[in-house]
Amino acid sequence: HTAEDSIGTGVGVLGDQKTLNTSFDGSAYSLIDNTRGNGIFTYDAANKINERNYFFRLPGSLWVDADNEFTSSYDRAAVDAHYYAGVTYDFYKDVFGRDSFDDNGAPIKSTVHFGRNYNNAAWVGTQMIYGDGDGSNFVELSGGLDVVGHELTHAVTDYSANLIYQDESGAINESMSDVFGTLTEFHEGINPDWDIGEDIYTPGVDNDALRSMSDPTKYDDPDHYSDRYTGTLDSGGVHTNSGIPNKAAYLISEGGAHSGITVTGIGRDKLGQIYYRALTQYLTESSTFSQLRSSLIQSATDLYGANGPEVVDVTAAFDAVGVQ
Ligand SMILES: O=C(NO)[C@]12CC[C@H](CC1)C2
Ligand SMILES: [Ca+2]
Numbered sequence: 001h002t003a004e005d006s007i008g009t010g011v012g013v014l015g016d017q018k019t020l021n022t023s024f025d026g027s028a029y030s031l032i033d034n035t036r037g038n039g040i041f042t043y044d045a046a047n048k049i050n051e052r053n054y055f056f057r058l059p060g061s062l063w064v065d066a067d068n069e070f071t072s073s074y075d076r077a078a079v080d081a082h083y084y085a086g087v088t089y090d091f092y093k094d095v096f097g098r099d100s101f102d103d104n105g106a107p108i109k110s111t112v113h114f115g116r117n118y119n120n121a122a123w124v125g126t127q128m129i130y131g132d133g134d135g136s137n138f139v140e141l142s143g144g145l146d147v148v149g150h151e152l153t154h155a156v157t158d159y160s161a162n163l164i165y166q167d168e169s170g171a172i173n174e175s176m177s178d179v180f181g182t183l184t185e186f187h188e189g190i191n192p193d194w195d196i197g198e199d200i201y202t203p204g205v206d207n208d209a210l211r212s213m214s215d216p217t218k219y220d221d222p223d224h225y226s227d228r229y230t231g232t233l234d235s236g237g238v239h240t241n242s243g244i245p246n247k248a249a250y251l252i253s254e255g256g257a258h259s260g261i262t263v264t265g266i267g268r269d270k271l272g273q274i275y276y277r278a279l280t281q282y283l284t285e286s287s288t289f290s291q292l293r294s295s296l297i298q299s300a301t302d303l304y305g306a307n308g309p310e311v312v313d314v315t316a317a318f319d320a321v322g323v324q
């Protein structure tokens with residue numbers, strides 16, 4: 001008896017109802033979505049840490065439920081990891097024609113309840129992991145669509161430019177994840193914004209976020225090359241210096257005046273196409289900010305012509321953040 005596709009109901013981290021693609025094996029329902037690529041699979045690390053007190057051996061146990069209703073508080077992290085992985089899969093497929101992170105339908109695996117009070121999420125080379133947060137700095141991190149899109153974009157990057165996670169190439173790696181995590185949020189269209197992590201950060205504080213793409217300085221990240229971090233923390237400031245290309249991406253899409261330069265704005269769709277082409281056709285593992293600028297100008301030229309408003313805006317945006 002082979003398993004069959006089923007549709008379950010769930011409640012996400014923020015208490016929102018959603019339907020889930022699940023799989024019934026004759027006795028129980030599991031978080032296997034067979035409607036996308038070679039499947040989306042969600043697992044439970046059950047907050048265990050292994051005998052040496054290091055992180056739990058992955059992926060943990062496949063998420064199983066007796067009645068196809070995923071409505072308990074313990075279920076919420078799994079509901080959103082599963083559902084938002086599907087949203088991100090659809091974004092890449094519908095907008096760029098990319099079939100999963102490897103463009104070959106690779107199964108997408110996520111593990112939730114990872115670690116204990118773990119204030120983080122990551123792509124660990126083979127799958128996503130999501131901590132529950134400590135309940136004060138973070139709630140379950142899979143509850144942020146931009147975070148799920150951010151993490152899955154790390155996988156896309158690994159299978160394309162494979163940007164080294166250090167210094168400027170690392171900051172571009174981070175920025176790509178913020179850009180496509182944000183574009184995923186706009187594609188779904190529920191409370192989209194140019195902030196990162198707002199849905200899962202500091203439940204006790206409203207209107208804050210981890211990072212801002214529209215104004216990186218709001219959270220002390222630079223928005224100009226002259227203010228870049230040159231130290232060794234965080235692999236050379238990959239989560240800080242990402243503010244510089246993030247600000248450029250925001251200006252390319254939305255326009256604005258910055259450092260005495262005015263950018264018109266070409267919109268999110270063109271931003272996404274230009275960035276996706278640069279990530280998959282021109283950037284390499286050691287690309288610098290300057291090479292990001294030239295890759296994006298080349299991509300805009302390929303897609304929309306040599307002297308159009310798109311090339312003008314990409315050029316102006318990188319001038320505005322001090323990258324030549
Ligand atoms: O930027 C990140 N990882 O590279 C974050 C930080 C908070 C969200 C979960 C992980 C995004
Ligand atoms: Ca149930």
Ligand SMILES: [Ca+2]
Nearest residue numbers: 146193195196
């Ligand atoms: Ca956001």
Ligand SMILES: [Ca+2]
Nearest residue numbers: 201202203205
């Ligand atoms: Ca908050």
Ligand SMILES: [Zn+2]
Nearest residue numbers: 150154174177
């Ligand atoms: Zn990241």
